[in-house]
Amino acid sequence: MLLGRLGLEKAWIPHSDRHGLIWLARGRLVVRAGSLAFERDESVGESPDSDEMPSGRYAIPFQGLSMILLGPGSMVSHDALRLLARHGTALAAVGENGVRCYTAPPIMANQSKLARKQVRVWANPETRLVVARKMYQLRMGASIEGCTLDELRGMEGARVREAYRLCAKQAGISWHGRRYDRRNPSSADIPNQAINHAATALEAAAAIAVAATATIPQLGFIHEGSGNAFVLDIADLHRESVTIPVAFRAAAKVLRSKGRMSIERVTRKDCGLVLYKQHIIPKMIDEIKELLSDLTSKEAT
Secondary structure (H helix, E strand, C coil), rough: CCHHHHHHHCCCHHHHHHHHHHHEEECCCEEECCCHHHHHECCCCCCCCCCCCEEEECCCHHHHCCCCECCCCCEHHHHHHHHHHHHEECCCCCCCHHEEEEEECCCCCCHHHHHHHHHHHHHHHHHHHHHHHHHHHHHHHCCCCCCCCHHHHHHHHHHHHHHHHHEEEEEECCCHHHCCCCCCCCHHHHHHHHHHHHEEEEEHHHHHHCCCCCCCCCCCCCCCCCCCCCHHHHCCCHHHHHHHHHHHHHHHHHHHHHCCCCCHHHHHHHHHHHHHCHHHHHHHHHHHHHHHCCCCHHHHH
């Protein structure tokens, strides 16, 4: 490759000095005059449900970003992919406002620090328990010193059941408990279907956060066995603040529509707006860094 091609000879900026994420949708990610640009025009179309940039060409400061989230209605050129790869900027293809994560290649260079911490902490039973407790602490917001994992699971189950009851009451709909058939999810009642769709959307946001931090999805601290165990751990941190209230609000809308609205579409759209407006993915990234901060075996006592 010729020196100077697409600016590839320029210095690479460490991720510790970068500014997180940028969201782009309904446009073309291309290279113009050796620099990355995002182009939007009237023919691309705009979603009435999200705050999007007007038509035009926008210079993207890719060297100062860790990840670009490319939403629906977008295209990316081969030159753009090469430029991003050379400078270690990840590109994730996501759904509207991050409610799906279609692909998110890991950031290769200078991003093993958190993954190495995760492996060390996960492999040590004492520090693994510390992280699991920190996760429950974030969810409950109360002191949990001295509690075993089984006790914490029981406390969490009771809190979630109460959250279901309260959100159903606030939404003005009847609630008969959390139940659905995994082999036939659509056979569940509307509130249970809404919870399933909201949980899927939140898991996508957590998958983006895990990809952005280059941590290992399979190494969970509470969940085990799943290839997405750590993603599920992070998603659960926001179950009571995002998944449950969004699901019951969406269920109420659909029930009032008397079948004119799709529960999947309404839930996904509402959840996406919450993810976007409340900056849930950046919060998840910060939580991952905090959870994997330096630990010692003494903290497990």
